[in-house]
Amino acid sequence: MANIKTIDKKSKAQSMGMHTEVLTGRTQQKFFNPDEAENFYYFGTYDVDFNKRTDLDVMNMSAPEANKEIDNLMSQGYGTIVIKNPQGKHSLGVGILNKLNLIFEGSLGYFGMGSCDGPIVRINGRVGWSCAENLMAGKVVIEKNAGSCFGAAIRGGDLICKGSVGARTGIDMKGGTIIIGGDAGAFTGFMMQRGRIIILGDVGINLGDSMYDGTIFVGGEIGSYGSDAVDAELTLSDQDWLRRKLKVAEIGEDFDVSKMKKIVAGKKLWNYDNLEPTEKKGAI
Amino acid sequence: MCGIAGLIHRGKSSNVGSELQGMLQALKHRGEDSTGYALYGDTDGKNFIMRFKVGENVGEGSSSVMEDVAVYDERKKIVDQTLAEMGAKIVKEERTLPYSLRYEIDFETKDLLDFSQRIESIPGVEILSMGKSLEVIKDLGNAKMVCDRYSLDKLVGTHAIGHARMATESGVDIKSAHPFWGYPFSDVSVVHNGQLTNYWNNRRVLENKGMRFMSECDSELIAVYIAQKMREGASLEEGMKDSLSGLDGVFTYFVATKDSLGMAKDTMAAKPLVLYESDDLVAMGSEEIAIRSVLPHEIDTYDPFDGEVKVWQI
Numbered sequence: 339m340a341n342i343k344t345i346d347k348k349s350k351a352q353s354m355g356m357h358t359e360v361l362t363g364r365t366q367q368k369f370f371n372p373d374e375a376e377n378f379y380y381f382g383t384y385d386v387d388f389n390k391r392t393d394l395d396v397m398n399m400s401a402p403e404a405n406k407e408i409d410n411l412m413s414q415g416y417g418t419i420v421i422k423n424p425q426g427k428h429s430l431g432v433g434i435l436n437k438l439n440l441i442f443e444g445s446l447g448y449f450g451m452g453s454c455d456g457p458i459v460r461i462n463g464r465v466g467w468s469c470a471e472n473l474m475a476g477k478v479v480i481e482k483n484a485g486s487c488f489g490a491a492i493r494g495g496d497l498i499c500k501g502s503v504g505a506r507t508g509i510d511m512k513g514g515t516i517i518i519g520g521d522a523g524a525f526t527g528f529m530m531q532r533g534r535i536i537i538l539g540d541v542g543i544n545l546g547d548s549m550y551d552g553t554i555f556v557g558g559e560i561g562s563y564g565s566d567a568v569d570a571e572l573t574l575s576d577q578d579w580l581r582r583k584l585k586v587a588e589i590g591e592d593f594d595v596s597k598m599k600k601i602v603a604g605k606k607l608w609n610y611d612n613l614e615p616t617e618k619k620g621a622i
Numbered sequence: 623m624c625g626i627a628g629l630i631h632r633g634k635s636s637n638v639g640s641e642l643q644g645m646l647q648a649l650k651h652r653g654e655d656s657t658g659y660a661l662y663g664d665t666d667g668k669n670f671i672m673r674f675k676v677g678e679n680v681g682e683g684s685s686s687v688m689e690d691v692a693v694y695d696e697r698k699k700i701v702d703q704t705l706a707e708m709g710a711k712i713v714k715e716e717r718t719l720p721y722s723l724r725y726e727i728d729f730e731t732k733d734l735l736d737f738s739q740r741i742e743s744i745p746g747v748e749i750l751s752m753g754k755s756l757e758v759i760k761d762l763g764n765a766k767m768v769c770d771r772y773s774l775d776k777l778v779g780t781h782a783i784g785h786a787r788m789a790t791e792s793g794v795d796i797k798s799a800h801p802f803w804g805y806p807f808s809d810v811s812v813v814h815n816g817q818l819t820n821y822w823n824n825r826r827v828l829e830n831k832g833m834r835f836m837s838e839c840d841s842e843l844i845a846v847y848i849a850q851k852m853r854e855g856a857s858l859e860e861g862m863k864d865s866l867s868g869l870d871g872v873f874t875y876f877v878a879t880k881d882s883l884g885m886a887k888d889t890m891a892a893k894p895l896v897l898y899e900s901d902d903l904v905a906m907g908s909e910e911i912a913i914r915s916v917l918p919h920e921i922d923t924y925d926p927f928d929g930e931v932k933v934w935q936i
Binding site: 425426427428444445447448463464466467482483484485486501502503504505506521523524525542543 | 891894896910911913920
């Protein structure tokens with residue numbers, strides 16, 4: 339990719355006056371140091387002990403009440419919280435910016451675990467639309483199926499569904515990894531910008547439509563490719579990464595990754611040629 | 623936004639009125655301008671049940687114009703006369719509200735088109751449903767309000783579909799509320815969540831084929847579209863599959879007949895649906911919390927994929 343700073347000739351758009359800012363490459367600087375990640379805490383978060391465990395029955399609680407109680411338990415140092423009777427309620431577990439081991443004994447409705455950064459979550463049921471939207475870091479495992487917009491706009495972390503997911507999985511995702519044990523619906527990876535999606539089963543129509551960057555791995559049949567989505571060579575490095583990722587995710591450990599298809603963006607955009615910050619560390 | 627829910631018991635009957643009320647009430651945040659029920663009750667199958675209205679609910683939030691109750695009485699009188707002229711005998715008559723009536727009619731016919739046209743030629747009269755088992759009840763307010771108003775919680779039957787409406791493209795009134803009867807087919811009803819973008823084109827075509835529209839609600843098109851397909855000889859499932867290409871827009875809808883329940887989802891899967899399926903019960907709704915109201919224990923549910931059509935029998 340060309341270095342923006344070294345372009346002498348103005349682009350057609352710039353010569354038409356559409357761009358007045360001279361791009362300096364600042365957008366490609368790294369503002370996040372992965373070495374500091376482990377010591378990073380949000381203001382108002384808690385020092386919790388994973389060995390300190392408690393149950394929380396949310397049967398008769400509204401979602402705000404339940405979420406407030408989770409926060410209250412974390413403030414008391416509980417690092418492992420088991421949520422009983424979630425009953426498909428919406429917006430449970432949202433906005434947790436803390437290290438936490440969270441277990442849901444049942445299913446969640448819409449927007450479960452949205453806007454989280456850090457928790458390790460296991461959901462022993464199903465999730466509705468937009469599970470873990472905007473996830474920054476951590477791990478969310480769903481034992482059954484998931485609805486549409488699974489992992490929308492996630493920035494990091496691992497999001498794993500052992501069953502099948504609906505349409506628009508990983509829409510607008512900007513990092514992280516989504517792993518699907520079953521099938522995925524239409525428009526999977528729609529407008530994805532970074533990150534990786536692994537689907538062990540079949541995937542619906544318009545896969546990777548309008549994707550900017552990122553990679554999609556598919557084990558089964560593809561309904562159709564979306565605009566800008568193209569096949570790429572599955573390298574040995576990819577296969578090694580897939581094996582390790584599936585093992586860590588406790589899903590498809592024996593899956594023959596060598597037969598998977600790799601789908602990437604057919605267009606190369608100027609700001610999408612960098613590894614994830616955390617992956618830089620691994621590469622070194 | 624709107625919410626839809628439906629359930630079908632296979633091989634047995636249940637209190638579907640109360641069950642559907644619970645499902646729709648769980649979805650009331652998706653819209654409570656109006657709520658409608660299509661209930662398939664246990665009957666002896668001898669008489670037709672006609673649910674019809676002779677006016678509108680003009681309560682708070684209604685977009686309808688106030689009319690005197692005497693006008694409703696006059697319309698009812700003309701309906702009674704017309705039925706008598708057609709040789710239809712009213713076996714049982716219930717007038718739950720001044721504008722809403724339920725008749726059990728002893729009448730022999732295989733073609734309800736002429737019958738319906740004559741009844742609906744009376745100004746201000748609309749048949750909400752006609753069938754040997756189907757009863758469509760719809761009115762303004764949330765599921766509990768409508769259920770209480772019409773005492774639906776005792777109704778026993780095999781299956782039901784319903785709709786919680788947030789009015790967007792047409793008025794807050796009963797005529798625009800769901801479910802829609804699949805005029806002129808006995809025992810066919812439809813509920814829909816979404817928007818149809820080729821409503822007027824399809825409506826013109828169907829009106830030229832003799833079909834009728836009572837509202838300007840785009841969802842009514844689905845009922846009429848499926849009914850027309852069935853009139854041309856298609857099965858329910860064939861008609862629904864055809865609708866995936868014939869209807870443009872985003873939609874998830876349910877269709878019910880006397881002995882079956884079906885769902886269809888558009889090819890973009892833009893509208894939600896969660897489905898629970900077992901040997902003796904199928905329950906589905908816009909959100910899982912609707913299903914939870916009838917199955918509070920842990921269950922396996924899933925989202926049907928884009929372009930999926932499913933039909934279940936009782």
